[in-house]
Amino acid sequence: MSDTQDRINALERENEILHRRLNDGENACIRLMEERKAAEERLGLARAIVENSPVMLFRRRAGDDPALEYVSDNVRAFGYEPDELLSGTLKFEDIVHPDDAGRVEEExxxxxxxxxxxxxxEYRVLTRSGQERWITDRTVVVRDEDGQALYHQGILTDITRRRQAEEELRRNEEKLKRILDTAAEGFLLMDLEMRIIDANKALLSMIGYSLEQIRGKTPVEFASPHFKRFLLANWQELTAMEHRRFEGSCLHRDGHHVPVLVQGNILRDENGAPEGHAAFVADISEQKKALRLAEEVQKSLMPDSTPHIPGLDVAGHTLSSAEVGGDYYDFIPGEDGLNVVVGDISGHGVDAALLMTTARALLRMRATSPGSPRRLVSEMNRQLSADLDGSGRFLTLFLVRFSPERDRVTWVRAGHDPALVYCPHCEAFTDLGGSGLPLGIDSDTRFEQNQTELLPGQIIAIGTDGIWEAASPSGEMFGKERFRDVIRNHADLGSKQIVDAVFRAVLRFLGDVRVRDDVTLVVVKNGDRDASQPSEA
Incomplete structure (x- = not known):
């Protein structure tokens, strides 16, 4: 009986072991099925990605019979069925563009x-419909353990759009190069250090060198001495500017100077980072000739001599920031005394010079008739307001009339800085002030007329803001205090010597910096009552 029970217990234990093994096997089977399903899903996803991408997969045998063993289904994008290529009905070399086939085989x-x-x-293939497609073929060689090639496999990527974009870019670059090469303006392409990379024919003709002779050099090396000093003094400021525009002169290989207008800018990449510089350089020789003619005409309109008024020592000078400027001064004798005028047209250049000429004609025409300074300025303002309406231009003016007896002065200030009066006896400055808008703004402006006594030895200086607003290389302004100091220190000299001293001081203060605004100064020095001659002019 006990043997039987033992046998039953043993069978039950074996049964339990079998059940456990069966459960383990079932679980393992389930895991395997799940893993297989996941792998199939990943494979399906990979196939979907491949089939819907411009990338085709291939595998061909190595050796003398390079038959395809695999090609992805998306070869249908070219109009071919995978079975055609796999069966050999259609060979891959048959769809390579005839013009590229020899090169592909040789490579x-x-x-x-x-x-x-x-x-x-990279080569072209033809679709079934005859269209050209560019592809990149990246091939990997599979070898056996002995290093023998078994397969060539890899990916084919349709790069037609990229090649079309590159071709369009190439055509545009060639078009741009033709435009630049045939342009009348010179063109420079430079790196971040301003070293020349490329230049067009107009620029090379402008300086008389070949591209090989200037490549790797900076534009400074082809500047005239004065322009070179300007560039070196302002190099950091100029190269940091996003856009820059200035005039200068190049030095041609044969030694003559070529006046130029330079318009440059920083070149930036697609991320906005600077990658170089470009500049258009225009030869303005003809414009300069015209401006020199205009300058001669304008100078002919300035007083060619100082008036000889017994007891009055009169001198004036102007320095334009351009060939022609907008500053103006004049001496106009009349029945009521000597009229001394200083004006400053807004802006400078040819248009300012033309306005100055108009203002001079109006003033001289009116000043020969009797009338007060206020009436003279008011009539001039009405005419200029009509002429300048909507232009944004205006004229500041200071007119002072010296009585025939030289015992008083009458003046009108139209938006101009007050004239300075220096008395050497008391060593003090006073202003000839007063209210009044610039001319050409409002035709109904009422101008204030003032009068004061003129004492022997007094000096009256009428200038434009180009004097005290002149800026040194560091940006510091000359200022009115320096202006007063020069007058005070030279008060014992004649008017012309005082004017010359002021201009020397301003130019010395500027250093290598060009005059940026017109500079004009008139000085009148009142002599003793019995004086009969002005100082040496």
Whole structure:
């Protein structure tokens, strides 16, 4: 009985072990099925990605019979069925563009002979409908343990759009180069250090050198001495500007100077980072000739001599920031005394010079008739307001009339800085002030007329803001205090010597910096009552 029970217990234990093994096997089977399902899903996803991408997969045998063993289904994008290529009905070389077939075959042979394991080609294929498509072929060589090539496999990527974009870019670059090469203006392409990379024919003709002779050099090396000093003094400021525009002169290879207008800018990449500089350089020789003629005409309109008024020592001078300027001064004798005028047209250049000429004609025409300074300025303002309406231009003016007896002065200030009066006896300055808008703004402006006594030895200086607003290389302004100091220190000299001293001081203060605004100064020095001659002019 006990043997039987023992046998039953043993069978039950075996049964439990079998059940456990069966459960373990079932669980393992389930895991395997789940893993297989996941792998199939991943494979399906990979196939979907491949089939819907411009990338085609291939595998072909190595050796003398390079038959395809695999090609992805998305070869249908070219109008071909995978079975055509796999069965040999259609060979891959048959769809390579005839103009590229020889090159492709030669490249494959060269890579094979050299033992390359990876190589890339770009070539065209023809779709079934005859369209050209550019592809990149990246091939990897699969070898056995002895190093013998078994397969060539890899990916084909349709790069037609990229090649079309590159071709369009190439055509645009060629078009741009033709435009630049045939442009009348010179063109410079430079790196971040302002070293020349490229230049067009107009620029090379402008300086008389070949591209090989100037490549790697900076524009400073082809500047005239004065322009070179300007560039070196302002180099950091100029190269940091996003856009820059200035005039200068190049030094031609044969030694003559070529006046130029330079318009440059910083070149930036697609991320906005600076990658170089570009500049258009225009030869303005003809414009300069015209401006020199205009300058001669304008100078002819300035007083060619100082008036000889017994007891009055009169002198004036102007320095334009351009060939022609907008500053104006004049001496106009009349029945009621000597009229001394200083004006400043807004802006400078040819248009300012034309306005100055108009203002001079109006003033001289009116000043020869009787009338007060206020009436003279008011009539001039009405005419200029009509002429300048909507232009944004205006004229500041200071007119002072010296009585025939030289015992008083009458003046009108129209938006101009007050004239300075220096008395050497008391060593003090006073202003000839007063209210009044510039001319050309409002035709109904009422101008204030003032009068004061004129004492022997007094000096009256009427200037434009180009004097005290002149800026040194560091940006510091000359200022009115320096202006007063020069007058005070030279008060014992004649008017012309005082004017010359002021201009020397301003130019010395500027250093290598060009005058940026017109500079004009008139000085009248009242002599003793019995004086009969002005100082040496």
């Amino acid at each position: 494959i042979r060269r890579h094979t002979d050299s033992g390359s394991d990876v190589y890339t080609q």
